[in-house]
Amino acid sequence: MFFTENTPFMKTIIWCLLLSLALLSCSEDESFEPIIDNPEIALEIPADFPSLNSSVEANLPTQYGVQLGEKLFNDKRFSADNTISCASCHIQSNAFADNNAQAIGIEGRVGLRNTPPIQNLAFMNFYNWDGSKLRLEDQPLVPIITHEEMDSSILEVIDKIESDPEYQDLFEKTFGDENITPERIYKSIAQYEYTLISANSKYDKVMRNEEGVNFTESEAQGYAIFQEKCISCHSGALFTDQSFRNIGFPLNPDSNEAGRGRVTGEPEDYMSFRVPSLRNIEYTAPYGSFGQFETLKEVLDYFDNGVLYADNLDPVFKDNDNRIPLTEEDKTYLIAFLKTLSDVSFVNGN
Amino acid sequence: MKYLKIYFLAITALLAFTSCSSDDDDAVANDVTLTFSNTFGDTPIVLGDATSAEATVNTSDAGQVHHFSEVKYVISNIRLVKADGTEIPYNINDLDNGATVINQANPETLSYVLNDIPVGDYAQLKFGLGVRSDLNTLDQVSFPSFYALAGANDTEMMWEWGTGYRFTKIEGFYDTDNKEMSIHTGSTITDAPDGGFTQGVDAYRDITLDLPDVAVVGNHAPTINIKADFDMLLSGNAHTITLSTGTSMSDNATPNIHTADQMVKFVDNLGGDGTNDLQGMFSILSVEN
Numbered sequence: 001m002f003f004t005e006n007t008p009f010m011k012t013i014i015w016c017l018l019l020s021l022a023l024l025s026c027s028e029d030e031s032f033e034p035i036i037d038n039p040e041i042a043l044e045i046p047a048d049f050p051s052l053n054s055s056v057e058a059n060l061p062t063q064y065g066v067q068l069g070e071k072l073f074n075d076k077r078f079s080a081d082n083t084i085s086c087a088s089c090h091i092q093s094n095a096f097a098d099n100n101a102q103a104i105g106i107e108g109r110v111g112l113r114n115t116p117p118i119q120n121l122a123f124m125n126f127y128n129w130d131g132s133k134l135r136l137e138d139q140p141l142v143p144i145i146t147h148e149e150m151d152s153s154i155l156e157v158i159d160k161i162e163s164d165p166e167y168q169d170l171f172e173k174t175f176g177d178e179n180i181t182p183e184r185i186y187k188s189i190a191q192y193e194y195t196l197i198s199a200n201s202k203y204d205k206v207m208r209n210e211e212g213v214n215f216t217e218s219e220a221q222g223y224a225i226f227q228e229k230c231i232s233c234h235s236g237a238l239f240t241d242q243s244f245r246n247i248g249f250p251l252n253p254d255s256n257e258a259g260r261g262r263v264t265g266e267p268e269d270y271m272s273f274r275v276p277s278l279r280n281i282e283y284t285a286p287y288g289s290f291g292q293f294e295t296l297k298e299v300l301d302y303f304d305n306g307v308l309y310a311d312n313l314d315p316v317f318k319d320n321d322n323r324i325p326l327t328e329e330d331k332t333y334l335i336a337f338l339k340t341l342s343d344v345s346f347v348n349g350n
Numbered sequence: 351m352k353y354l355k356i357y358f359l360a361i362t363a364l365l366a367f368t369s370c371s372s373d374d375d376d377a378v379a380n381d382v383t384l385t386f387s388n389t390f391g392d393t394p395i396v397l398g399d400a401t402s403a404e405a406t407v408n409t410s411d412a413g414q415v416h417h418f419s420e421v422k423y424v425i426s427n428i429r430l431v432k433a434d435g436t437e438i439p440y441n442i443n444d445l446d447n448g449a450t451v452i453n454q455a456n457p458e459t460l461s462y463v464l465n466d467i468p469v470g471d472y473a474q475l476k477f478g479l480g481v482r483s484d485l486n487t488l489d490q491v492s493f494p495s496f497y498a499l500a501g502a503n504d505t506e507m508m509w510e511w512g513t514g515y516r517f518t519k520i521e522g523f524y525d526t527d528n529k530e531m532s533i534h535t536g537s538t539i540t541d542a543p544d545g546g547f548t549q550g551v552d553a554y555r556d557i558t559l560d561l562p563d564v565a566v567v568g569n570h571a572p573t574i575n576i577k578a579d580f581d582m583l584l585s586g587n588a589h590t591i592t593l594s595t596g597t598s599m600s601d602n603a604t605p606n607i608h609t610a611d612q613m614v615k616f617v618d619n620l621g622g623d624g625t626n627d628l629q630g631m632f633s634i635l636s637v638e639n
Contacts, residue, residue, distance in 0.1 A: 053543065054543045054544040055543040058543070125542075128511075131549070132511060132540070133540070134540050134541070134542045134543060135543050138513065138540075141488065141513050142510065142511060142513055145488070145510050145513070146510040146511065147510065153490055153497070154491075155490045155491065181491070182490070182491060255596075258610075261610065261611060262538070262610055263538045263549060263550050264538070264549055264550060264551070264610060265551045265610030265613070266611065267611055270611075
């Protein structure tokens with residue numbers, strides 16, 4: 001119909017050109033490219049753990065999201081002078097805390113508080129020692145902009161990483177295109193952190209009745225004392241009831257500190273901090289909101305000797321002469337038990 | 351016929367001149383300038399360091415002398431209200447184009463021009479002291495200019511741990527031995543992800559000021575002169591505040607406000623309590639048409 005032996009040469013050429021163009025545009029049509037498969041990672045929820053924070057549902061960890069989050073977590077370009085990444089203070093072998101009393105940022109700047117560990121955060125309802133953040137995705141911006149930590153800005157970070165082909169690839173695989181936005185950065189870091197679940201300590205194995213795993217005599221004694229004197233606050237599978245309490249620890253002289261009181265404005269929250277999880281406590285010395293205690297022994301000595309009085313001192317102390325009485329033997333057994341909360345596979349990244 | 355032509359020419363010329371004149375009533379919008387005078391009572395604040403002889407000294411109702419080395423605050427969410435009640439919002443969801451940091455040390459910042467205000471007679475001015483909580487997220491992508499303005503070293507108006515802006519930043523000295531005072535206010539209000547609960551305090555305050563004279567936007571661009579009387583910081587409608595240095599729960603002066611409980615008292619004094627007092631330290635000095 002279109003082409004016969006009588007078709008003019010030019011008409012043929014033109015049709016050929018049009019056909020080629022049509023074919024070319026078809027091959028560039030992105031709807032023909034396969035969609036990258038980015039499966040969700042099923043989080044293994046340990047037995048008896050509390051429910052997930054509802055923001056996990058809105059940001060379920062995916063294969064590439066977690067990979068991307070881990071890469072961002074370890075990237076020193078997040079800091080103004082490219083010396084500090086999240087991993088600089090959140091060190092795996094310390095259960096993603098560190099061994100400094102107060103966190104140290106760029107140029108040796110000393111921060112307000114002790115670095116919290118990153119473990120089982122998917123099951124927490126509050127983040128930071130004062131519970132200032134309720135969504136894990138809202139936390140990463142804080143150290144990025146804080147003068148004593150990374151002293152940068154999210155746009156400064158994006159500027160540094162956006163032409164990195166590895167990031168372009170991971171953002172595309174995770175989110176469908178190469179666009180690097182603040183929200184995508186926070187979400188992928190949170191996805192990575194949600195996967196950091198620790199529930200494989202000796203204690204866990206004993207509770208699961210695993211073959212050949214038993215408490216020693218000391219550990220068993222320690223567990224009994226723990227259940228008598230500690231469990232009311234350090235309760236449940238997370239070893240924290242996630243409440244905020246003033247337990248009369250030595251006070252941070254920095255007047256920026258007011259505990260949860262600076263978030264809520266409630267007098268009863270003054271110098272109240274979230275009950276810390278005792279999981280992996282062996283790895284996260286020093287202890288206290290600003291690292292007041294070098295060792296677990298020092299903490300237990302302090303409880304026994306008596307804590308600082310305050311109007312809002314927690315009843316556990318206020319109603320008991322400001323102390324938790326512990327004999328030297330009690331303390332030895334307790335520390336033996338607390339060490340059973342160490343999850344070697346977690347800190348080794350197995 | 352000849353005269354008709356002349357008349358036509360004359361009328362045409364007249365019309366031409368009339369329409370070309372800038373004095374016609376066809377303006378649809380004009381500027382409104384807001385000026386902020388930061389005072390102790392009726393005395394303009396002169397800033398100074400601890401031992402400054404020039405700094406303006408004020409005495410609070412509690413009897414404490416004090417002077418300032420720094421005064422900064424955020425104004426946003428500006429709305430002008432016409433005599434007939436129509437409310438004209440000024441870029442109220444855009445911190446880059448609708449918010450500013452008033453900085454006593456920088457005279458340029460004491461004037462803020464509102465562009466393209468529709469012609470009309472305005473009887474009321476409303477604005478926010480601070481940033482509304484829905485905008486208080488340090489969104490550097492949406493509002494890069496305001497982020498730079500509020501985060502730059504010389505303003506330090508970012509509240510880092512709260513990932514929001516500092517609404518006011520007042521540094522100074524009190525008592526005869528010049529103890530440091532440092533009053534920062536900001537919001538910590540946060541909702542749980544499932545909406546289950548809300549925590550924190552909202553330090554944003556809405557201010558409503560009746561204009562003593564109508565501000566006429568039309569041929570001319572009016573100026574509204576506002577007074578921010580910082581005597582009210584310590585001697586406010588809401589609270590009489592005594593500054594004290596220390597780290598206990600009732601200490602409030604040094605070197606930073608650390609409990610939102612104490613901070614809220616300063617917020618109520620400066621910005622009103624949000625219900626009965628919608629003025630705080632602000633009042634209209636004059637309207638210039």
